[in-house]
Amino acid sequence: MIKLYDGGAYLVNGAEIIEDNADAQKIIAQRTGSAVSREEAAKATIAYDILESHNVSGNMEKLQIKFDKLTSHDITFVGIIQTARASGLEKFPIPYVLTNCHNSLCAVGGTINEDDHMFGLSCAKKYGGVYVPPHQAVIHQFAREMLAGGGKMILGSDSHTRYGALGTMAMGEGGPELVKQLLCKTYDINMPKVVGVYLTGKPVTGVGPQDVALAIIGAVFANGYVNNKVMEFVGPGVANLSADFRIGIDVMTTETTCLSSIWKTDDTIKEFYEIHERPEDYKELQPGSVAYYDGMIYVDLSEIRPMIAMPFHPSNTYTIEELNANLDDILADVEKRALVSLDGAVDFKLRDKVRDGRLYVDQGIIAGCAGGGFENICAAADILKGASIGADEFTLSIYPASTPIYMELAKNGRLADLMATGAIVKTAFCGPCFGAGDTPANNAFSIRHSTRNFPNREGSKLQSGQISSVALMDARSIAATAANKGYLTAATDVDAHFTNPKYFFDSTIYKNRVFDSKGVADPSVEIKFGPNIKDWPAMPQLTQNLVLQVVSEIHDPVTTTDELIPSGETSSYRSNPLGLAEFTLSRKDPAYVGRAKEIQKVEKAREAGECIGEAFPEICKVMQKIKETFPDTCKKNTGFGSTIFAVKPGDGSAREQAASCQKVLGGWANIANSYATKRYRSNLINWGMLPFLIDEGELPFKNGDYLFIPDIREAVENKATEVEAFVVGDTMKEFTLKLGEMTDDERTIILDGCLINYYRR
CATH class of the missing domain: 3.20.19.10 (Aconitase, domain 4)
Structure with a gap:
C-alpha cells in the first residue's frame, strides 16, 4: 500500500507520523515533552544537515553548494572538459572520475568512441583525475563501490546519479553544472522541499527493489508530488532491506523527477562500507527526534507485489497479476497511448503478443545501475537454476554492474548456473538502458530491469519504420518469465529457493586497471584528440x-x-x-x-x-x-x-x-x-x-x-x-x-x- 499525505507531516522519534494540522503541536508535546516549531523541525531532516554542511552562501534559503566529488561517463565528459578548458581549466580541484560505460562499443569502420576514451585518459593524467576503462564498471556502481561516503555530496553528469542509500546526497545534472564545480564555482538552487518516504513492513519473497521503485513512481510521477524535491527514506521498514535492495530503489528515484534522495543509515550500510574496504566512509544518519517533511509517502513494503511498467514510461505501472488478469484492456490502452508517444509513425501492437491467453515476451535484460547488482543477479540465478530459457524467440542477457561483481559471480558459481540456462552474461555496459546493443527484432517486446522504457530506449528507430518496446520489471520476475520460456510470470508465482549468498568485494581489478592520479596533475601531458572531437562553435551574446x-x-x-x-x-x-x-x-x-x-x-x-x-x-x-x-x-x-x-x-x-x-x-x-x-x-x-x-x-x-x-x-x-x-x-x-x-x-x-x-x- 502507498499513501500520499495531502500536506506536511512530522516524524517523531523516527517512527511515528503526525500530520501537520491544528493538533500536531499538542501531540508532539505529549510524545516528547515539548513543542517544536515547523521551522526548527524542518532543520532536523537528514537532507537539511547535509545541504547545510555543503552550502557556502550563508543563507539556507539560497544555497550555493560545493560538492565533494564529480563523476561523468564517456558521452558527457568530453564536452564537459572541452567547455572547462575553453573557460580556463588548469587542474581538477576536487576528485573527478571519468568512467567509460556508454560509448563502450566502438563504431564499425572507425575508432570514434575509443578516441573519446583516450581523450579521457589523457585528461585524467593532465588535470589530476581518475579514469575507469571500458567494461570495468557502470558509472553508478563504481561510485557506490569507490566514491560514496556518509554525509557527502556527489555531482554527476548522468541523471541517475543517486547514492542516497549509502548516505550520500547525489545529483545528476547537465555538463555545465560540473564545469562550474571544476572552475571552483557553486551549484546555486533555492532550498528544496524535503518529502519523507516512510517505509514499514518487509517485502514478501519474490518482490525485489524494482517492484518497490515502480510502485512509488506510479504513485508520484503524474501528480508531481516530489518534483524537484529531496526524497528522504525513513521508517522501520528500512531495516528490513539489504544494502543492494535499498540501492535498487534509490537509483530509480530519478524517474519520480525528484532533485535527489537520502536514506537513514544503519549497521547494514556500515557493513557495505566494510565489505568494500572503506569503513571510514560510513556515517550514521538519522533524522532528529522531531523532523518536519513537506510531504510524506507511506509505503507498506509487505503489500507491494511484482510490478511492470508498460511502454512508454516508468510511471505506466501495473501489478503483473493485474496485467495478466486484464490483458486485452491494458494492452489496448498501451497501444492507444502509443499513438501519442510515437506520433502514429508506426503501427504499434502489443495484443498480438497474447498466446493462448498469456502474454509472450521476446527478450529479457537484467542490466546496469538498476538491475546489475549482485543480489539481483543471484536471485535470478536461484530462480533459473536447472531451468532452460528455451530455443524459441526469447533471449536473456545479463550485465553485471561491475567487474568485481562479475568476478564474485564466477567464484560462487552463479555465472555458470546462468549460462547453463542459455542466458548470456556480458560485461558492465549501460547500453540496454539507452538503446545501444541488444536491440530486439521489429515489433518485439522486451522486459528489462533497467532504468527507462521511453520510445527507442531499446534501440529501434522510428525513422526506419521499426519499433520494439520495453517494459520495466524486477530481475526476479524477469527470471521467472525466462524459466517459463518467455511467458510473463511474477516471481511470487514460482517456487524458488533463494540462497542469498554473501558478497565478497575484490578490488584487485581496479588496482590493476583504473588510472588514479591521486589528485596530482601533470601539465606536461598532451591531450589526445581524435578527428571527431570538435570545439564548440562561437556563440553570440544576447542582443537587445x-x-x-x-x-x-x-x-x-x-x-x-x-x-x-x-x-x-x-x-x-x-x-x-x-x-x-x-x-x-x-x-x-x-x-x-x-x-x-x-x-x-x-x-x-x-x-x-x-x-x-x-x-x-x-x-x-x-x-x-x-x-x-x-x-x-x-x-x-x-x-x-x-x-x-x-x-x-x-x-x-x-x-x-x-x-x-x-x-x-x-x-x-x-x-x-x-x-x-x-x-x-x-x-x-x-x-x-x-x-x-x-x-x-x-x-x-x-x-x-x-x-x-x-x-x-x-x-x-x-x-x-x-x-x-x-x-x-x-x-x-x-x-x-x-x-x-x-x-x-x-x-x-x-x-x-x-x-x-x-x-x-
Whole structure:
C-alpha cells in the first residue's frame, strides 16, 4: 500500500507520523515533552544537515553548494572538459572520475568512441583525475563501490546519479553544472522541499527493489508530488532491506523527477562500507527526534507485489497479476497511448503478443545501475537454476554492474548456473538502458530491469519504420518469465529457493586497471584528440531585441530528452557538437533541423555584416512590420534565431546536449507551460537559451510563426519576471512570456550567450 499525505507531516522519534494540522503541536508535546516549531523541525531532516554542511552562501534559503566529488561517463565528459578548458581549466580541484560505460562499443569502420576514451585518459593524467576503462564498471556502481561516503555530496553528469542509500546526497545534472564545480564555482538552487518516504513492513519473497521503485513512481510521477524535491527514506521498514535492495530503489528515484534522495543509515550500510574496504566512509544518519517533511509517502513494503511498467514510461505501472488478469484492456490502452508517444509513425501492437491467453515476451535484460547488482543477479540465478530459457524467440542477457561483481559471480558459481540456462552474461555496459546493443527484432517486446522504457530506449528507430518496446520489471520476475520460456510470470508465482549468498568485494581489478592520479596533475601531458572531437562553435551574446521563428511545436503531455536529442544512435557524435546537432528532434520532428538552419542563416549573415535579406528574403517583410511599431529595430540591435514550443520538455536524462544542440543550430529560447526537471531548465540557461513560460491553454502562435521580443536584453538585466512579445503577421499580436526566477549568475550567463562566454569574459 502507498499513501500520499495531502500536506506536511512530522516524524517523531523516527517512527511515528503526525500530520501537520491544528493538533500536531499538542501531540508532539505529549510524545516528547515539548513543542517544536515547523521551522526548527524542518532543520532536523537528514537532507537539511547535509545541504547545510555543503552550502557556502550563508543563507539556507539560497544555497550555493560545493560538492565533494564529480563523476561523468564517456558521452558527457568530453564536452564537459572541452567547455572547462575553453573557460580556463588548469587542474581538477576536487576528485573527478571519468568512467567509460556508454560509448563502450566502438563504431564499425572507425575508432570514434575509443578516441573519446583516450581523450579521457589523457585528461585524467593532465588535470589530476581518475579514469575507469571500458567494461570495468557502470558509472553508478563504481561510485557506490569507490566514491560514496556518509554525509557527502556527489555531482554527476548522468541523471541517475543517486547514492542516497549509502548516505550520500547525489545529483545528476547537465555538463555545465560540473564545469562550474571544476572552475571552483557553486551549484546555486533555492532550498528544496524535503518529502519523507516512510517505509514499514518487509517485502514478501519474490518482490525485489524494482517492484518497490515502480510502485512509488506510479504513485508520484503524474501528480508531481516530489518534483524537484529531496526524497528522504525513513521508517522501520528500512531495516528490513539489504544494502543492494535499498540501492535498487534509490537509483530509480530519478524517474519520480525528484532533485535527489537520502536514506537513514544503519549497521547494514556500515557493513557495505566494510565489505568494500572503506569503513571510514560510513556515517550514521538519522533524522532528529522531531523532523518536519513537506510531504510524506507511506509505503507498506509487505503489500507491494511484482510490478511492470508498460511502454512508454516508468510511471505506466501495473501489478503483473493485474496485467495478466486484464490483458486485452491494458494492452489496448498501451497501444492507444502509443499513438501519442510515437506520433502514429508506426503501427504499434502489443495484443498480438497474447498466446493462448498469456502474454509472450521476446527478450529479457537484467542490466546496469538498476538491475546489475549482485543480489539481483543471484536471485535470478536461484530462480533459473536447472531451468532452460528455451530455443524459441526469447533471449536473456545479463550485465553485471561491475567487474568485481562479475568476478564474485564466477567464484560462487552463479555465472555458470546462468549460462547453463542459455542466458548470456556480458560485461558492465549501460547500453540496454539507452538503446545501444541488444536491440530486439521489429515489433518485439522486451522486459528489462533497467532504468527507462521511453520510445527507442531499446534501440529501434522510428525513422526506419521499426519499433520494439520495453517494459520495466524486477530481475526476479524477469527470471521467472525466462524459466517459463518467455511467458510473463511474477516471481511470487514460482517456487524458488533463494540462497542469498554473501558478497565478497575484490578490488584487485581496479588496482590493476583504473588510472588514479591521486589528485596530482601533470601539465606536461598532451591531450589526445581524435578527428571527431570538435570545439564548440562561437556563440553570440544576447542582443537587445530578438526575432525568433517557431520551428517545432510539440503538444505531448511530456517531452523527454530522448526526443529532444536521441540516445543510442547518437553516442558516437557526443564529442562533435555540429555532428550531433544533426540529430536534434530527429525522432519527434525530423523537419526541425532544416527549419532551424534556415533562420540561423539570417543570424550568421547579420554577424558577418552581410545583407540579411539575401540570406532569407522573407525576413525583410518581418522586419518591415516590426519597424512600424518599433522603428529603431535594426540588424545591429536585433538577433535572429529559432525557438521551440513543448508543453513540458526535459523529462529523463541529464544530458546537456538536449539544449546545446538547439543552441548550436541557432536556438535562442524554449517556450513551455512548465519544465519537467530543474536540470533541463538549467541546461537551457547554461547554453544561453531563455527558458520562457507561457500559461497553459494560451498559445497565440503556431509552428512557422515569427515572434518579436523587444528589449529582451534590458529585461534580463533588470531582473524582469515577464516580457512582452509579439506574433509578427499582418498585425503585431501581443502576448506575455514569463522568465521565472533566475539567479544573478544565470542572468549574466544568458546575457553573455552561454557559460563558455561567461567564463571567458
